[in-house]
Amino acid sequence: MRRLAAIMFTDMVGYSALSQKNEKxxxxxxxxxxxxxxxxxxxxxxxxxxxAGDLFFVEFDSAxxxxxxxxxxxTALFERNKTALPDExxxxxxxxxxxxxxxxxxxxxxDGVNIAARIEPLAKPGGICLSEDxxxxxxxxxxxxxxxxxRHTLKNISTPIEIFNIQLPWTKExxxxxxxxxxxxxxxxxxxxxxxxxxxxxxxxxxxxxxxxTDFSNLRLRLAVLPLDNISADEKDEYFADGMTEELISSLxxxx
Numbered sequence: 001m002r003r004l005a006a007i008m009f010t011d012m013v014g015y016s017a018l019s020q021k022n023e024k025x026x027x028x029x030x031x032x033x034x035x036x037x038x039x040x041x042x043x044x045x046x047x048x049x050x051x052a053g054d055l056f057f058v059e060f061d062s063a064x065x066x067x068x069x070x071x072x073x074x075t076a077l078f079e080r081n082k083t084a085l086p087d088e089x090x091x092x093x094x095x096x097x098x099x100x101x102x103x104x105x106x107x108x109x110x111d112g113v114n115i116a117a118r119i120e121p122l123a124k125p126g127g128i129c130l131s132e133d134x135x136x137x138x139x140x141x142x143x144x145x146x147x148x149x150x151r152h153t154l155k156n157i158s159t160p161i162e163i164f165n166i167q168l169p170w171t172k173e174x175x176x177x178x179x180x181x182x183x184x185x186x187x188x189x190x191x192x193x194x195x196x197x198x199x200x201x202x203x204x205x206x207x208x209x210x211x212x213x214t215d216f217s218n219l220r221l222r223l224a225v226l227p228l229d230n231i232s233a234d235e236k237d238e239y240f241a242d243g244m245t246e247e248l249i250s251s252l253x254x255x256x
Contacts, residue, residue, distance in 0.1 A: 005059045005108075006066035006098040006134065007116035008046070010037065010073075012054035013091040013125040025088065030054055033090050036080070037073055044069035049108050057117075059108065063098045063137040070094045070128045071142060071166060078126060078170055095120025097131040115161065118154035122163055127171040132162040144168060 012033060019026040033054070041048060041058055044065045050057040060066035074092065081089040097119055099112030115131060123129040130138070135146050145167045151160040165171065 002100055002102050002110075004098065005061070005101045005112065006063045006096060007101065007108075007112050008056070008058045008060065008066050008070060009095045009116050009120040010056040010058075011093050011120055013093060015054040018087075022087075029088065029090055033077075033092070036076055036090070040069050040073050040076070043072075057108075057113075059101070063096070063134045064141050066096050066098075067128070067130070067134065067138045067142055067166065070096060071144065071168070074126055074128060074168060078168075091125040093120050093123040093125060094128045095123060095130075096128065096134045098133050098137065099131075111157070115154060115157055118157065119161075119163060122149070122152065124165070124171050127168065128166040130164045130166065132164065135162075135164040142166070 012030070015026060015030065018029070030053075034051075037056060038048070040046075041056075044060060046058040046060050046066070046069055048056065048058055058066075058069075060069065074094065077090050077092055081091070084090070095116050095118075097112055097116035099110070099115060101108050101110040101112045119129045119131055129149075130146070135148075139146060146164045147167045149163050149165055151162045153160045
């Protein structure tokens, strides 16, 4: 039998490593994670097709139900992790796709299953990744933005697929932290700006200390700072140039 279905794959982040380090804790967290997830599957009409270790393979009748279920799961885990020790947090990756699936006895096969399984590892810890087909169907039907992360070539899938993230509040914080990462080239610019600030400050102090005959009572020193340009090939670095300009102005204004 063949039908259209929304397919969800979930996977616990770091479960294999934890199993080798502390098997007892890993098994306890595995059981707790199953107890948390299963009520959400039932609530949204999800049918559990397969469970293997820390993986869930679940089918839904619609992309909206699958997405709503995924959001509620990640929200529940986020709240749970607020009070958990670092080693006892449960972080999940979730992947969703909608497409044709084929039923052979109790098993489900087809590209819909393969694509969902390949999308899940692309999700951030605590995040949800979607195929473009799911994104098209749930847009404006959930309370969170959908952010494209580009087209990806998935293993054993001939055509590249555009992948989207559901931007949950905590995954947005992760993105901001990554965007704020400073590369070695940017560090060079940063320290160059600091050197300019130090040089100007030293010059002003030296001028005052070595020109005692000058009357400073009516002297007003002015220094103009022109906006720094982003000369890198990446337009996303524009924020860095703006930040350096503001930092330079702020630092110079404190020199008296």
